[in-house]
Amino acid sequence: MAPIHRVVVLAVDGVYPFELGIPSRVFEAADGRYEVLTCSVDGRPVRTNSDFSITVEHGPEALRTADTVVIPPFTTTAVTMEVPRAMTQALACVAPGARLVSICTGAFVLAAAGLLDGRPATTHWMVADLFRTWFPQVALDPDVLFIDDGDVLTSAGAASGLDVCLHLIRKDHGSEVANQVARRCIVPPWRDGGQAQYIQHPVPEATASGTATARQWALENLHEPMTLTDLAEHSHMSLRTFARRFTEEVGMSPGRWLIQQRVDRARHLLETTDLPVDEIAGQVGFAGGTSLREHLHTAIGVSPLAYRRTFRGALSPTH
Structure with a gap:
């Protein structure tokens, strides 16, 4: 049995209660593979953005024991360019090598602490312009639901916290475990598209003149x-x-959109079948295995073989 992975959630004043509870709800549905603790920068109760406060059981010392640290979002009125001293001291407790994860405005904390300098990151699209102005040294991409940059992951608003937590479970234990957790939480194990589909655009009425028929x-x-x-x-x-x-x-x-749908269908087939790459390419509409490899690498940075090995274990070289 693998050691239990400890996730420590760092709650700050103004935290959104929904997102604060996401790591506990998702990781603790993984049959004991994770332990989730919640702490504050000083061990004191934390004010939420709602009409109540939350008492936490731990202070910043819990961060020393974390394998993964999650910073949930907080109200935009509390967003600052500089890290408060108490937060700086708390972050100093994080052990080298621990994985850092932010949800929504939590990325402002990581950026202000210099932990995103020169790295790709995302945050909620509504604060993307402010983030880009304050932290030009960060390669911000506001169109995605989350970004995995190895030991640092950032996600967009609200439900994208679910997406990144499920992604981490998939990364740690494979798609079967992540899918099981998603079913228990009654959420999709993987959402297509990115933040772009949620950005507030004038959307026409759904009529016969729309594009839904073509998409279907x-x-x-x-x-x-x-x-x-x-x-x-x-x-x-x-x-x-x-x-x-x-x-x-x-x-x-x-x-x-069409390339994205083909890549997503290919990923599903790589995870759930033993079909050769060339055959999968044909089933999803790519010209051949080479085209699938190029598009998959562009989308997620890995080859079909590496992706399949990650989520299905070692397979024969013909796959």
């Missing part, structure tokens, strides 16, 4: 070659109108 047709026919013209014809629109409406409704271009 595309998902049912991913194995077939298809062009922007094909998609536009299924929506009975001109190319220009279709591209504009699609981006308004989905938050990304048709081409980018």
Whole structure:
């Protein structure tokens, strides 16, 4: 039996109660593989952004024992460019090698402490402009749900905390365990797309003139070659109108969305089948194994073989 992985959640004043509870709810559903503790910077009760405070059982000393530290979000009125002294002292307790995770505005703490300098990161899209102004040294990407940069992970707002915690379980123990946890929490084990689909855009009414029909047709026919013209014809629109409406409704271009769906379908097949890479490529509409490898590496930075080995164990070289 592997040692229990300790997750310590660092709650700060103004914390959002929902996100504060996400690590405990998700990690503790993994059949004893994780232990979750909650602490504050001084061991005192923490004010939430709601009409109540929370009493925590631990002070910053708990951070010394953490394998993973999670900083949940707090109200934007408490966001600052500099780390308060108490927070600096608390972060100094984190052991070298511990994994750091932020949810939403928690990324401001990591950035202000210099822990994101030169690294990719994300935060809630509503505070992305402020974050970029304050911390230009961070490679901010506000379009994704979370970013895994090895020992530092950052996620977007609210439910993306669920996404990053499930991702960590998948990374630590494989997709079978992560899927089981997701079922227990009644959440999807993996959400398609990124923050772009949640950014506030003027979205047209869902009418027969929308692009939903074309998207559904595309998902049912991913194995077939298809062009922007094909998609536009299924929506009975001109190319220009279709591209504009699609981006308004989905938050990304048709081409980018189609590649994303094919990559996601390929990942599912890599996780759940022993099909050769070339066959998977054909089933999801890529020209061949080389094309699938290129798109998968662009999306998640690994080869099909490495991805399959991570989530299904060592397989024969033919896969």
